[in-house]
Amino acid sequence: MIKWSCVKQAVVASALSLSLFLGTVHEVSARSAPSDFSHIVKPLMPSVVNISTTTEISSERRFQGPGGAHPFEELFRQFLEDHRGGGRPRKTSSLGSGFIISQEGKDVFVVTCNHVISEADEIKVIFHDGDEVKAQLIGRDPRTDLALLKITTDKKVTVATWGDSRKTEVGNWVIAVGNPFGLSSTVTTGIVSTVARDIAARSSRGQGLADYVDGYIQTDAPINMGNSGGPMFNIDGQVIAISTAIFSPNGGNIGIGFGIPSDLAKQVIMQLKEFGRTKRGWLGVRIQNVTKEIASSLGLKNDEGALVGDISRNSPAGAAGVKTGDVILSFNGKKVKESRHLPRLVGETVIGKSVPLVVWRDGKEVTLSVKVGEFEQAQEEGLIDAQSGDKNTSKKDFILGLVVKPVKPALCERFGIAENSKGLMIVAIDPRSEAAEKGLRPGDLISEIKVEKEKINPKSLKDLETFILKARKAGKKQVLFLISRGGNLLYLTLGVGDSKKSK
Secondary structure (H helix, E strand, O other), rough: OOOOOOOEEEEEEEEOOEEEEOOOOOOOOOOOOOOHHHHHHHHHHHHEEEEEEEEOOOOOOHEEOOOOOOOOOHHHHHHHHHHHOOOOEEEEEEEEEEEEEEOOEEEEEEEEEEHHHHHOOOOEEEEOOOOEEEEEEEEEEEOOEEEEEEEEEOOOOOOOOOOHHHHHOOOOEEEEEHHHHHOOEEEEEEEEEEEEEEHHHEEEOOOOOOOOOOOOEOOOOOOOOOOOEEEOOOOOOEEEEEEEEOOOOOOOOOOOOOOOOOHHHHHHHHHHHHHHOOOOOOOOOOEOOOOHHHHHOOOOHHHOEEEEEEEEEHHHHHHHOOOOOOOEEEEEEEEEEOOOHHHHHHHHHHHOOOEEEEEEEOOOEEEEEEEEEHHHHHHHOOOOOOOOOOOOOOOHHHHHOOOEEEOOOHHHHOOOOOOOOEEEEEEEEEEHHHHHHOOOOOOOOEEEEEEEOOOOOOOOOHHHHHHHHHHHHOOOOEEEEEEEEEOOEEEEEEEEOOOOOOO
């Protein structure tokens, strides 16, 4: 399965700490296979940094195993409460990788992966020489799994140079520098195994999937847990990709790793630096691939394009006259070969610009004009349905990033669960929320909510709101949820904010 945890590794009492990646400003002219890589790697090492994060873990969460609650949860909890005051929250530390991309006076900007820092209460950057500086999160983008940090320092740093991933070819050398399993400044080499790899169908990351990346660079250069967030270099010492995932049945390297292409990463990082968030074009359609069977049934010569399965309310696509069942063949003059390419084509278009959209409808091509909207604005207005599973929700309907409804026969049929199920049904999820990052999805059942000794089995939205409000007033930061999914139970925590914040 695809492992996205290769970037971040928890640090426990006896665990190895993780280190980060480096960038480069040095160029090497050699194009043939080098006899060794030392002259390429040496100038890169000073731009390596560690990303150290600290997260407060509630007493409930610390007993959870990989699949939910530990089977001996109550036994361990009682022991620690009796002997160590186990009811108090504790802090856990993690380390990941990153690299320096620019220095402006005393301000130094560092790139890493979103999932390295997504749950952090505190972030620190550790330089190659051991100096440690507290970092500020400038912005992050779950759709590409990228994040930008800023630190303030008087020291002169080494800055990485971006390469052009569009020129990368299968068979090119790749140099990965990072800190797998806490072994700092580890250098590994390999080749580009393929370009534009689609890993969405194989990913186990669920709702946190980086859906905007339309093609990853795959390499056999050994990368493991602790490598993510750091760069992959070509033999010119330029960053052509950012390590983000590995394909592995056991969390270790088997020679298949993936990087976010630099040409995509540069655009995202520029927006995060300028706006603190991304600003992307929005069309407002839910799409799927056109198979050979679908193409044949619609009279298409080739199995290309993006089949429109649904249209968001108040969307540019709806205003332009796009219909369910249309196949989008081209957007703004660019051919849509696969559905996964459309989000990026739309995202890179100037917001507010009217562009031609060619669709296949009723056996012929139809040209429409669509005025591109802004994805992030649509999110704020509750118009994005990609993860929600419910088209008729607005921002006010969400609590902790969720829209929930009492279990009803129609919902059970819709999500394929037993009609005698009990709890609150999750029907929509804010894709920017902690709930989405932790993998909750429409169709999950909230069976129980708990804070320390207080717990309820919610049956209505009011039950959930009342419990959350009570937890906030009591100064609690997290609530433990028991989720039922496909007959399996799992525990996870969600932050509840404070009593001064609205739901």
